[in-house]
Amino acid sequence: MAEQPSGVTQSPRSLLERLPSLTILGPLVALLLAVIFFSLQSERFLTGQNFSLILQQVSVVAVLAIGQTLIILTAGIDLSVGFVMALGTMVMAKFAVELGMPPLLAILCGMAVTTAFGFLNGFLITRFKLPPFIVTLGTMNIAFALTQIYSRAQTVSNLPDAHLLWGNTFRIGETVFTYGVVLVIVLYLLVWFFLSETAPGRHLYAVGNNPEAARLMGIPTQRVLLLTYTIAGFFYGIAGWLLISRTSVADPNAGQTENLETITAVVLGGTSLFGGRGMVLGTLLGAIIVGVFRNGLTLMGVSSVYQVLITGILVILAVVADQISKRRG
Amino acid sequence: MELNPVQNARPNPVLEPTPAPKPKVVLEARGLVKRYGHVTALDGADFELREGEILAVIGDNGAGKSTLIKALSGAIIPDAGEIYLDGKQVHFRSPIDARKHGIETVYQDLAVAPAMTIAENLFLGREILRPGWFARLIRWIDKKKMLEEAITDMQDLKIGIRSMSQAVETLSGGQRQGVAVARSAAFARHVVIMDEPTAALGVKEGNMVLELIRRVRDSGLPVIIISHNMPHVFEIADRIHIQRLGKRAAVVNPKKISMSDTVAVMTGAKTLAELNPEVLA
Numbered sequence: 001m002a003e004q005p006s007g008v009t010q011s012p013r014s015l016l017e018r019l020p021s022l023t024i025l026g027p028l029v030a031l032l033l034a035v036i037f038f039s040l041q042s043e044r045f046l047t048g049q050n051f052s053l054i055l056q057q058v059s060v061v062a063v064l065a066i067g068q069t070l071i072i073l074t075a076g077i078d079l080s081v082g083f084v085m086a087l088g089t090m091v092m093a094k095f096a097v098e099l100g101m102p103p104l105l106a107i108l109c110g111m112a113v114t115t116a117f118g119f120l121n122g123f124l125i126t127r128f129k130l131p132p133f134i135v136t137l138g139t140m141n142i143a144f145a146l147t148q149i150y151s152r153a154q155t156v157s158n159l160p161d162a163h164l165l166w167g168n169t170f171r172i173g174e175t176v177f178t179y180g181v182v183l184v185i186v187l188y189l190l191v192w193f194f195l196s197e198t199a200p201g202r203h204l205y206a207v208g209n210n211p212e213a214a215r216l217m218g219i220p221t222q223r224v225l226l227l228t229y230t231i232a233g234f235f236y237g238i239a240g241w242l243l244i245s246r247t248s249v250a251d252p253n254a255g256q257t258e259n260l261e262t263i264t265a266v267v268l269g270g271t272s273l274f275g276g277r278g279m280v281l282g283t284l285l286g287a288i289i290v291g292v293f294r295n296g297l298t299l300m301g302v303s304s305v306y307q308v309l310i311t312g313i314l315v316i317l318a319v320v321a322d323q324i325s326k327r328r329g
Numbered sequence: 330m331e332l333n334p335v336q337n338a339r340p341n342p343v344l345e346p347t348p349a350p351k352p353k354v355v356l357e358a359r360g361l362v363k364r365y366g367h368v369t370a371l372d373g374a375d376f377e378l379r380e381g382e383i384l385a386v387i388g389d390n391g392a393g394k395s396t397l398i399k400a401l402s403g404a405i406i407p408d409a410g411e412i413y414l415d416g417k418q419v420h421f422r423s424p425i426d427a428r429k430h431g432i433e434t435v436y437q438d439l440a441v442a443p444a445m446t447i448a449e450n451l452f453l454g455r456e457i458l459r460p461g462w463f464a465r466l467i468r469w470i471d472k473k474k475m476l477e478e479a480i481t482d483m484q485d486l487k488i489g490i491r492s493m494s495q496a497v498e499t500l501s502g503g504q505r506q507g508v509a510v511a512r513s514a515a516f517a518r519h520v521v522i523m524d525e526p527t528a529a530l531g532v533k534e535g536n537m538v539l540e541l542i543r544r545v546r547d548s549g550l551p552v553i554i555i556s557h558n559m560p561h562v563f564e565i566a567d568r569i570h571i572q573r574l575g576k577r578a579a580v581v582n583p584k585k586i587s588m589s590d591t592v593a594v595m596t597g598a599k600t601l602a603e604l605n606p607e608v609l610a
Contacts, residue, residue: 199468213440217454
């Protein structure tokens with residue numbers, strides 16, 4: 001650095017330069033404010049046990065939202081999330097309970113089904129250049145119908161132990177945690193590492209940020225998209241396993257609200273719907289924010305309709321913030 | 330981006346009368362033909378790029394200059410004709426193919442990812458990986474090394490940007506173009522092609538980029554530049570390739586020909602025979 005070019009303007013680091021760190025700061029501040037607010041409203045809120053409960057409640061949405069984050073980073077969207085997961089849980093349950101398949105193999109089959117749906121989404125989007133919104137709206141309905149047909153709209157219970165694995169608990173001091181919560185955190189750390197430290201992870205951002213530039217730089221953009229949707233499908237399978245671990249049954253009507261909840265978590269977490277910007281750890285914060293609001297409002301005795309109302313307002317605010325920051329960029 | 334105010338330190342080519350030995354040809358094309366349906370974009374076009382020069386390619390709309398450049402950068406495959414790189418015949422099937430042969434292209438529409446950092450953009454699609462089998466397996470990138478090399482690459486061209494870890498969108502148009510030029514110069518082994526590098530820029534930033542292009546040339550890489558901006562072409566080019574009706578109409582020396590004569594050849598108002606043979610290059 002000895003030979004500094006002459007006349008370099010030593011401008012102070014602008015606010016815009018620091019935007020990436022701001023995007024994670026926003027959700028963190030929102031979460032802290034919500035925690036402070038609810039702590040003041042209810043003394044049962046700020047306890048280890050309640051915190052553990054919130055994490056359990058958000059774990060399924062949090063894992064689904066990993067897939068949604070990857071897809072939104074490529075400037076796509078997936079509306080089939082919850083229904084594909086429900087189909088996966090039905091395969092996991094029925095293959096084991098009715099076909100007598102070894103439990104782990106049945107679970108793998110369920111994950112194969114959700115992964116195949118992810119692949120189908122990616123294939124239709126890349127091969128026929130269809131908008132992700134429409135493709136996943138279609139596969140959402142297909143997955144829902146298949147779940148109903150296959151299950152004859154019946155709940156499957158009496159699941160083997162392997163299916164309930166993630167519901168098992170361990171103690172830290174007085175607080176009981178489920179293995180599922182640990183799995184969620186491990187998955188988030190792995191995906192965070194993948195996105196920020198590996199070449200394919202950076203390519204995913206580039207494809208979402210400027211697909212033409214990515215293509216000209218020799219990145220196989222179509223393959224990146226196809227893989228992204230497929231990997232997202234794999235995460236829906238893991239989420240399905242978490243879901244049946246929590247509820248002990250496979251419910252054909254599961255997954256109805258998860259589509260919007262995952263998008264809410266992603267957007268609240270500071271990931272841009274325009275693609276190419278955001279962090280997966282923000283999505284975890286986003287999912288926890290929604291969980292904290294639900295939990296806190298319940299403790300305050302607010303009816304669930306108002307919880308939905310507030311979630312809706314939160315997501316709109318987050319999208320507005322996203323739009324404003326895009327305009328500045 | 331503030332460029333070093335030192336003027337282009339290129340030795341003045343005043344040794345005109347002595348017939349220099351024929352300079353080495355780096356990239357050559359013979360009889361390129363490209364048809365799109367009934368339209369013939371290239372009709373037996375020739376092309377020659379010499380060592381250490383800036384060659385401007387100009388032509389009216391529809392003269393086939395962008396088709397010519399696309400053939401040389403691998404973006405299209407010509408129907409007929411040959412391309413030679415360092416005297417060896419090459420067949421480019423894609424821009425990536427051409428890049429593997431050491432030909433880098435700077436695209437007009439600034440092929441950068443604005444939300445990503447300068448260092449990431451410089452190495453986009455060609456990331457430096459950490460050593461070790463595990464790092465290779467998961468394709469673990471070496472951010473520190475990429476940052477260091479980005480600083481070196483930008484300093485080589487005397488582009489003064491404070492931090493390589495700032496997002497490209499925080500830069501001005503000229504600085505962004507600087508990033509694109511630096512990327513090409515860093516990876517090109519034979520030729521840098523620039524498509525309208527100053528078109529989107531204001532006067533001051535346009536001049537900065539012209540200065541950058543000279544630095545690329547002075548670093549030993551020949552440069553092909555496509556431009557509509559005649560003053561820029563005359564300021565920077567060592568030779569001017571005039572493309573007309575799908576063919577090479579003439580190659581002229583900007584030091585000896587007037588701008589109006591050049592435009593006359595380009596539009597067909599003057600033929601080669603009406604020009605003083607002195608102006609040809």
